[in-house]
Amino acid sequence: MGRAPCCEKMGLKKGPWTAEEDLILINFINHNGHGNWRALPKRAGLLRCGKSCRLRWMNYLRPDIKRGNFSREEEAIIINLHQELGNRWSVIASRLPGRTDNEIKNIWHTHLKKRLCKRSRAEPEARNESTSDEDATNSPMHSFSEVSSENPPEMDDSFWSEVLSGDDFVTDSPLRLSESVNEDGGMDFWYNLFNRADDILDLPDF
DNA sequence: AAGGAAACCAACCGCGGCGGA
DNA sequence: CTCCGCCGCGGTTGGTTTCCT
Structure with missing residues (x-):
């Protein structure tokens, strides 16, 4: 159908992200910023297309994401x-x-x-009395x-x-993040992940 | 306890817009 | 002005989890 898929190259991974991939992506962006999304996976050593990396970062890994139920x-x-x-x-x-x-x-x-x-x-249709064709x-x-x-x-x-x-506003600070999201219990993982990303992976500067 | 239905949500896909060459 | 490549957006899908019978 028309356009070639964005991950047309064989060998590029699709589907759910692993914790390891997350770690690599977080660490890379923390050190280098995302810059060119298309080039990022190669530079970071990820077998993903840039689009997939961007989506993962934007929707899940960004430090300022507030998770949990909507108020x-x-x-x-x-x-x-x-x-x-x-x-x-x-x-x-x-x-x-x-x-x-x-x-x-x-x-x-x-x-x-x-x-x-x-x-x-x-x-009930009560309101319809006053409705016009617009409705x-x-x-x-x-x-x-x-x-x-x-x-x-x-x-x-x-x-x-x-x-x-107010206090509800989550800032970029990982510490702040962990405080603000602990209530849902799930963010400890991400806080640890962020810490570990810096500790464990020491990617070379590009 | 098991099976099916419904709900949820992460991720993919393709298109349009924008900026640089 | 046109072309091309990249980015971001909105729609959709499909796997997983939860709920119901």
Whole structure:
């Protein structure tokens, strides 16, 4: 189909990343930055295509990623922004520090969309009296406004100033990271990984 | 306890936009 | 101005886990 696959070279690995590969990627980027993604795997000694490396880093390995469940505020933000922007996940993600577009997209498809559909179905046609032809074009998502107004997120600028200055905001510091994510218990692994990446692997400077 | 269904999420794919040559 | 290569994005897939019967 049209374009050649990005990993057309034989021997390039696909599928789930191993802890070892993660380690190599983290260590390399910590020392050299990602620079040219296409050239990165070769320089780092990874049998992956650049795209795959970028995705792994962006969605999983970046130190500033906030993992764990989405808060109600975050969900409300997503709902509002989606109503405003549509499927522009990267833009939405940029408004949610520590969250990735992939994660938001997943949350949307697995939770929020369904929840919306349910609610819009539960809501009788009462509102239709006042609806015009415009509403005929509405996907179920359109009713998100009703959901969010029912559960007011109150997202003015003060919310963001709180978020950005508050303790919830995860910084680049690994130490800070470990503190902020320990609650879900899973990040100890990543904190250790980051530490080990520096300790164990001493890649040559390129 | 076992099997099937549903939910979840990491990763892949292909396209479009952008910048440099 | 055009071409080419890279990056980033959004849609989709498929493997794994959890829930239900």
